[in-house]
Amino acid sequence: MQTDTETKYCQTCGIPLDIDYNNLGTNISMEYCDYCLKHGVKGYDFSMDYLIYLWGLFPEEYYKEVGISYTSSEIRDIMSRRLPEIKRWKQKINTAHVLYELVVRIQEYINRHLFDELSLDTLSQTAGISKYHFRRVFKTVCGENIGLYIQRLRLEYIAFKLISTDISVTELLYQINYQNKHTLSRAFKSYFNCTIPEFRKLHLNACSEGKHPVQIVPRIEKVLPIRIACLKLEWTEHISHDFSVLWKQILHLSESCDLQSNNCQYISLTLDCPLISSEKQSRFMVGITVPASFCVPNGFFTYETEAGEYAVFPFKGLYHELNRVYRYIYLDWLPSSGYTLREPFTFETYLNTPKKTPVSELRTDIYIPIVRKNK
Template identity: 40%
Template structure:
């Protein structure tokens, strides 16, 4: 059999050309009949023989390139075979199903992450969350660990303690007040959990990290306004911002996504979402997203769509180079908040980019910073 035959069909798992001319090379279905979709390396009695990632499947064939060539009557080099399989396997049924399942799981966990953010100090055990996600308890724990990179209990505990750290440095609340707000049974149990996580007491943490500001400072006046919830198609950035090319690719993907959905390209609103305070949360666990706002009326449940919570926000306008934003944030947190009648509601904030850097001078770039607030 020559692989270049027009009517070739591939094993829907490993990508090998199926040898219908040699029955023993075909996999078997659950009823013992020969499969017309899978080879004997991949399917036996209706079950996959091995459960491995696609990349590992490709690596196996690269290791045995000579066997592939003998079986398929080809003469590929390992490099050529890798290129071919990298193109072929994502189109095969097994891997398309895996991708669809992975996307569904990712969206379910993303929905749970949003739910946790909105109910951080409510009762949040894995049983309740698995029910909300629609996954079994066991499957939920496993999928959450895969997507989030830590188990559900550790994740919730970390977010709670990081929020408490945020309250320590952004408010003058006593430990009793914080324990009441965060539903800890006593201030002693809170203090014990805090020290175990951060390695210092709550008082030491507050003394070390509470912002200090000078009496002489710039005057900034935000707009205090309530906004409605917004849907955002977003891509998690993580540490990709350190790689200029990958960062650009994310922006290109967002731009293409927006163009496909909206013919009036000038109306596209691009945002960045920051879920954590990098001065509190370890950098490798900070959640940072770039996104584009989509129509709230759309029933869009695809992976990557998040909802920005509605509510009262302080909206600060920054005009100038993006590289100066970090100084502007310091002014907000170290000067405006201490003297205002508001405090940050959480570590969440987002930026809305009002013009495009590709067609705007750096000194004229406009960025609106949205920080959810509540009265002190």
């Protein structure tokens, strides 16, 4: 048997396999290390992102097995590039790519018809799959079942309207065609642990100008559709880690394809209101803008922002201060602006990056989809 000179990696954990191809025994796996496959049985079933996270926690284990020392950051970076290319995860990524695109399409449909009748039949037909498969796919991708997801979005939409406008509850129910005020009150209190008047008072007091002295004059722009190669972050127990893993993959795509030299920009889309949705249930897409001719590689999917009018808020400073900016936008600027929100997602573009810029000089443009109020 000829010796394979290429490095072979375990098709689960990514560790190099030390295989003597000239003396290969019948009980030695050519695809998995002894830890990942014992007696023909896989030893664990972590997600790829969590596996990368674990490698970062225990880089000394890699050194023990391979004899090469890496820092936590280095080993996570290595595995972020290596694992998507090996057998087990490549297949899962390709499958996830299809499922994510399907779920994003359904989420957009739900956003546009949030207070219409959204039956399982309607949603599964829109997705083009059976009701059983739709329920399973949606729960797998989003981490919550479709019924609870729709109820949560409806309640969070109502909550956002309560703190960003002075609309009365009666008028709001009329606008959204919500039939029963008492049913809403019970559901609202169950979800937010307070009544509707208490919620409105609590948030308005917490967001006074004295506590959040941010004032940014936006520019109003008509924006054409923007094509994005992106990755999606849904419900997860390791949000901060998963977010960094996704960005590393975006950065690697940008560098390997030299996208920034073509004036492509890093971008993230917020699928929920940052003032209302809990961190655990917040949904994001992160990516980089790409030209129409760019062939998006496996593992990424394409998303196109909706054309229309946007209020663009330029901000310079630390990323963790952006939440104060959103408070100003939604609670101070929007109610008196003469505009109301459109349904497309809010997004941010990053004009520079921490890799090359002092954090105090980071520049971010926040795009808020708007439409003029009816007079």
